[in-house]
Amino acid sequence: MQATIIAIGDELLIGKVVNINAAYIARKLNLIGIRVREATVVGDNRQEILQALERAHEQSKVVILTGGLGPTSDDITKPALCEYFGSKLVFNPDVLEQIKVFLTKRRGILNELNQSQAWVPDNCALLTNAIGTAPGMFFEKEGRCYFALPGVPFEMEKMLDEQVIPILIEKFKLEHIYHRTILTTGVAESVLAETIANWEKSLPQEVKLAYLPSPGIVKIRLSVYHHPQGQEMIAQAEQQLHAIIPEYIFGYDDDTLESVVGRLLLERGATVSTAESCTGGNIALSIVSVAGASAYFKGGLIAYSNEVKIQELGVDPKILETHGAVSRQTAEAMALGCLKKFKTQFALAVTGIAGPDGGTPEKPVGTVWIAVATESKVISNDFLFGDNRMRNIQRSTIAALNLLRKAILDC
Template sequence: MKAEIITIGDELLIGQVIDTNSAWMAAQLNAIGVDVKQITSIADARLQILHALSEAGNRARIVLISGGLGPTRDDITKQTLCEYFDTNLIVDESALADITAFFARRGISMTELNRKQSEMPAVCTSIPNPAGTARGMWFEKDNTIFISMPGVPFEMKTIMTDYVLPALKKRFPNTAVVHRTILTTGLGESFLAARIEAWENSLPGYIKLAYLPQPGIVRLRLTARGCHEDKLQKEIDTLIEKLYGLIPELIFGEGTETLEGVIGKLLLSKKQTMATAESCTGGSIAQKITSVSGSSAYYKGSVVAYSNEIKQQVLNVDHESLAQNGAVSREVVEQMAQGACRVLNTNWAISVSGIAGPDGGTEEKPVGTVWIGVAGPDGVTSQKFLFGDNRERNNIRATIAALNMLRSKILQSM
């Protein structure tokens, strides 16, 4: 089943508002077995809307539209839909009652513009909107379903969840889609693909693998399509079990899990604590750790030792080590990690020191050189990384590498 999404609004095209609606709608459609083949963003302009509707209607069985349903003059979607479906606006008494009640509950007088929102195209099925005043509209033309919804995200999501998705599932019941996403780190996309090539080649035609890379992480998403969800789920589970056997050291989680969340669960299970000592990452690791709800149960704090002075005075890094080896060195990050454990009284500590760029590099230590240390109950270890010449990406990749080193060390200690 093919679908398209059309988002309407000048604000989308000038970069004033980011189109999050399309991503959410596509995910929901995909989950019920509907393939989104195209997403189009267009201006609040009659000709563009008419052209987009005509083109999408020729290609897809389902067309979702969001935006342009507000009460002001610049919102012209409803009038243009009337033109496309050769109909006119009529007052929907149920919609008018809902809008009247909406403003009455808030003690606000309703304007004529608000009343006009109760006018709906005569040929559509009006979809209630418990979260606002702009109703959704369901049209059918030439074997294609068109569904228009408000552009306000929480209103669109309410209409989709309460009405659109159940109606589509009832209309098209015979397609099953099963997704499972594996999260990996430690190996780039091309190297990972080479590592699992034989496994990928063994996949049946109705199961597809997608590589979804981002700095430091590659997600592997398996998608199975067919008629029997239980059978597809079992096949996916069997394939994933084989994948775990192939790259166990690279997999850190599944779905929406995060490295920081996985670390938190491990520390809670062992009733242990951690700290961070950061130089080039400037607190990024601490931010990741504390983004997890409940992290105060295992995370004690951080020392952002950006200067050598702080490394020495707070973390007790030896002056001679700094003088002989430099701040970006095995000796210094190991002492930073040990110092953090000692000063903050924790079981574990991560330390990072590097040259983020764009300047500061040398022939011996080019931009992107990062040393990461992990101190724990069994001592301290460190590793050197060469990331690249982009400061922002170096920060992200160093943060991920540090978290993954800690995760690996905790698992080894169990």
């Protein structure tokens, strides 16, 4: 079954706002086996909305509209819907009551604009909006379901999850849908694809495969739709894949490298600290982006200058002279200094040339050394990324967290 998503709003077409709603809706529809045929954005324009509705009608059984329901003058979704579904606007006292309750809670003022939200089409079912003033609408036409939802993401998300999805599951009897996402790092998409090409060919045709690459990480998603044995098929495929590329897989589904590292540390009751040069704090930031990180992250040092590397991490000035700030020796000395300073079980150190300047023929921009120290040993590795500064910082962070993950597993 197919769906079309129509986002309405000039603010999306001038690039002021990113349409994050479409991805959220798509994800939720996919999980119940509804494929999104198209996700489009049109302006606050009657003609363009009507054209989009007509096209959606031809394509899909499910149409989700977002945005344009607000009370201000540029919101014309409601009149366009009335025209398309042959509705009249009628005053609904229940909606007015909900708006009043909402406004009282938020100390808002009931003005003419808010009151206009209580005028709704006479041939739709209304969806409650507990956290905003615009109710959602559910129309049916020629076997198709149309939902008009607010554009504010958290209002839309709540309405979709609690009202739209249950309606769709019931209307279309949706069952037996399975997904699994396998997360890999340390391998380029093209190399990965070649490595697992035979496995891919051997998959039952019901198992759909998608590559989802992002900088430093490639996700492999397996899906089976409307098949009672879906779960077993996916489990088997996943097991086979794990046997081929165990070294690249770091997690599943909603895991992140930082959440996996956090879980491993928590399980062991271990702590970590960081010493960063070129990444300038990004590794620490990734670690603390996980709620509850204070249980295993004690602190970090950003050793941007050589002076700080020497004085704060005890790096021998001779190492810096002989091997340079970007070297195995410096990275390892930083990690050992960090371990001592913060008294943690693991210490992660990174030194590199983020660019755009500072490269040499032997050590071009993008050269990065990463080291992990524990009381009993130090491991280190070098990488060569590209010439984009922020990208190098991101990729160094992923590589560093992955080296830390391996070090924890090897302990």
